[in-house]
Amino acid sequence: MNGFDICGDRFRAMVLPNAPLETLADGFRWLEGPVWFADHNCLYVSDLPNDRILRWSEGGGASVFRHPSGFANGHARDMQGRLIGCSHHNRCVLRTELDGTVTKLASHYRGKRLNSPNDIVCRSDGSIWFSDPPYGINTDYEGGKQMPELPPTLYRLDPATGELTIAADDFEGPNGLAFSPDERILYVAETGRQFDVEPRQYIRRFQVDEDGRLSGGTRFHKIEPGFADGIRVDEKGNIWSSAADGVHCIAPDGKLLGKILTPSVISNLAFGGRNRCRLFLCASQRLMAIFTNVRGCVRP
Numbered sequence: 510m511n512g513f514d515i516c517g518d519r520f521r522a523m524v525l526p527n528a529p530l531e532t533l534a535d536g537f538r539w540l541e542g543p544v545w546f547a548d549h550n551c552l553y554v555s556d557l558p559n560d561r562i563l564r565w566s567e568g569g570g571a572s573v574f575r576h577p578s579g580f581a582n583g584h585a586r587d588m589q590g591r592l593i594g595c596s597h598h599n600r601c602v603l604r605t606e607l608d609g610t611v612t613k614l615a616s617h618y619r620g621k622r623l624n625s626p627n628d629i630v631c632r633s634d635g636s637i638w639f640s641d642p643p644y645g646i647n648t649d650y651e652g653g654k655q656m657p658e659l660p661p662t663l664y665r666l667d668p669a670t671g672e673l674t675i676a677a678d679d680f681e682g683p684n685g686l687a688f689s690p691d692e693r694i695l696y697v698a699e700t701g702r703q704f705d706v707e708p709r710q711y712i713r714r715f716q717v718d719e720d721g722r723l724s725g726g727t728r729f730h731k732i733e734p735g736f737a738d739g740i741r742v743d744e745k746g747n748i749w750s751s752a753a754d755g756v757h758c759i760a761p762d763g764k765l766l767g768k769i770l771t772p773s774v775i776s777n778l779a780f781g782g783r784n785r786c787r788l789f790l791c792a793s794q795r796l797m798a799i800f801t802n803v804r805g806c807v808r809p
């Protein structure tokens with residue numbers, strides 16, 4: 510039986526009591542960075558410590574799409590339908606072209622190596638935004654111990670020119686990213702940089718101006734228990750965040766609307782499937798999914 514924590518009628522209308530929480534595949538080491546490709550009818554997802562990207566489809570199950578993957582983490586899809594992603598080990602952002610070749614989009618800022626790009630989103634103006642905390646180079650487990658050269662930063666990349674600019678840099682560790690449906694707000698999950706500092710559990714809210722500059726950045730919502738790693742937005746502008754006890758649904762005003770409770774920690778999530786109303790969950794060693802009564806925002 511499904512477990513929900515329903516705080517009111519708004520969330521009750523968004524979940525389906527008769528839709529099961531399904532395990533689609535099991536036996537991974539730690540899943541991250543899911544993205545749905547509707548025309549391929551499949552999900553791409555990172556099995557991070559196993560250094561591989563998986564492809565899952567309803568008919569074909571899970572198979573290895575790329576190994577080694579440079580310890581891939583977050584993924585998104587650009588406006589031309591190409592897979593873009595983050596590599597911890599290679600400390601870069603990559604694009605998989607439609608013919609399968611891989612292009613490195615960014616690896617340095619002002620001559621210094623990026624840390625370990627973590628999560629990534631595209632805006633409809635073509636810009637690519639990614640977080641660059643040092644998590645992936647803190648340990649051999651997630652990409653290999655290496656020295657950071659830059660502070661934790663949120664970057665904006667113009668893929669046409671290769672120009673990389675700092676979007677915001679007042680973070681312990683920027684993590685998951687998601688735009689509001691009108692792209693005027695960017696939500697950024699902030700997590701602690703090291704285990705020995707107070708964990709950061711906030712989703713922050715930035716205004717995006719006409720030129721793509723950010724302002725604001727207030728703490729919009731605190732996730733408990735756990736922290737917000739991956740976040741996604743639905744077509745109504747609600748934020749769906751990973752947490753230690755499942756998925757939390759947060760209204761645009763910051764109010765917690767309800768939770769989908771899961772048996773293990775959720776790290777990342779993505780809407781996909783038929784009509785974008787299936788929520789795919791990176792549930793630690795398992796890939797899980799549940800149908801919802803709300804559709805994901807058009808851009809993943």
Ligand code: MG
Pocket residue numbers: 583627628684685738739
């Ligand atoms: Mg992350």
